[in-house]
Amino acid sequence: MTKLREFPIKGKYGKYGGKYIPETLVPAINELEEAYEKIKNDSDFKKELDYYLQNYAGRPTPLFLAKNLTDYVGGAKIFLKREDLLHGGAHKTNNCLGQCLLAKRMGKKRIIAETGAGQHGVGTAMAAAVLGLKAEIYMGSTDIERQKLNLFRMELLGAKVHSVDSGTKTLKDAINEALRDWITNVKDTYYLIGSVVGPHPYPMIVRDFQSVIGEEIKYQIKNFTKTSPHALICCVGGGSNAMGTFFPFLDEKNVSLYGVEAGGLGVRTGKHSATLKEGSEGILHGMRTYLLQDEFGQINDTHSISAGLDYPGVGPQHVQLKDMERAEYVTCNDNEALDAFFKLSKLEGIIAALESCHAVSYAMKLARKMKKDENIIVTLSGRGDKDIDQVMKHRKKYIGR
């Protein structure tokens, strides 16, 4: 049988993935694929990337046993993979450094990127600054409104931010606009996509650069226990922190994999971003994948309290994992994520991103049903500073004033 780690095969994960792109982008995508295949196993490239990951971004990030949270829940041990401690405040930096170095090798000086919550934009702006590249970031005007801090951070870091006013004015429209820019400036521009989405080879490249998360977990867990982790839990927007965590474990069938999507106001209300749970097959942003769409194939408006999960598509490899029942995809509502946000702050002294809190919330549910000598690892994909404004609105309920 084909090992799951061997995918993509010819750019596909089963029937998902592929390259559904305007013809103008075909040469650029092929150039990228060739360049990536060349550097993938190049030891100089690896060395350079490792150098930046360690000395600039602060890898490895710790694996922390959340003892207080574990005691509070009273079930399996809960470990936190601390991507919130990575420079930039989220796992996004792994991918941004990798792709900026790749862009440099390809001789591209202008980097464009889309951003939802602003985390990928910040990561791109940082990596571009340190590596001497020029970055331009597309961000929906609705997202700019709710993530003002990150807008300013990007500008501080020297990036130019374009406000996107088309469509729903959120992440998907920012991707549309970045793609249009790329079509127009294809010769000298590198498109640095922020999750395991888009045409092949992007889902593979982003996954590979994020796999450092899972690789580190693999050896770090040995400091605590002889057994493999029983479950890995990650939030899923496009699915990059999840793919990076899952990938090294894909063929270890005794490790259960859980992806947590944004249930928003509840999947029944239609106001959510639970693409794998509620979506259907479609073609968008260069890939065949699952989409939240209406009966005519128009892409739906999505909702989540966390801008980073607010995307109507998902990485194609996740759809394959779902179809094969290798991973299970569940949802966590806005309220549950908020709950986890406050719990984790109080119990462990960690203010985590609302995105990540979706995974924490599900971990608490799952741990309760598991044995005390079993282990759950939650990837804490980012820190919560960016969400403080949003969360303050709810302080009455949790802090009492």
Next chain:
Amino acid sequence: MSYLQNNRIEKTFFQLKAKKQKGLICYIMGGYPNPIACESIISSIVDGGADIIEIGIPFSDPIADGPVIQEASFRALQKGVTPQICLNLIRKTRKRYPDLPIVIMTYSNILQKNGFKQFMEMAKEVGADGFILPDMTIDESKKYLEYSKNLELASIFLVAPNTSNLRIKKTLAVSTGFVYVVSVFGTTGMRNSFNKFTLTAIKNIKQLSSNKKNISVGFGISTPHHVKLMSNYGADAVIVGSAIIKKIDGNKDGSIIEIQNNLRNYVKSLKAACTN
């Protein structure tokens, strides 16, 4: 190379060549500015001399389109235009113009949602002659080509200024009806001028096709001068899209009769440039 015997597109090109004329292909967003006005707009475009009509089915995320067509898609969707409404529009247009080639331009997901096969069967049934899907590459087209062939629908692929010769040859081999040459680096929308590479690209594709395929050039064309330019470069037809939408938008407050008159005259001026 594949060829569709009974397709209205190929017949039209055959007749145009006999008359030593270039073809004029006009794009209109289905159901724009509203479903009823759209019918009369198509009539005025055909009366003005358009040889082929492209009907767009609006999609929420049109990545290959510039601001004008994006805005038209957005507004059409807001007015409740569905793929079915566009297919009905084609059915009516077909009744009125039995020989007019009608091509659907939309994005892959609109077909995917119904299933490519089912959607293409519906398109055939209402009288469409083929598809242009700007996000469908030849690499992903195996099934799409199979259905196109079975239903005798034209599969019109795009070629960009940076497409390699090897890939142009592959594209020529699987395209039917015509090949859509994208004149510029960028999305749809009007341009003031064109670069040397547009000329080079058209000449190159003409040569690679050994004159066996119909070469249509689009993106950015809006004036009789542009039409002449592309014709001189060797194009068999030109495609005008955003400029037509712009004409409708520019006349928003005018009556539908006014819009129709303006469009008819505009299309006439473009067609005149195809004729000598």
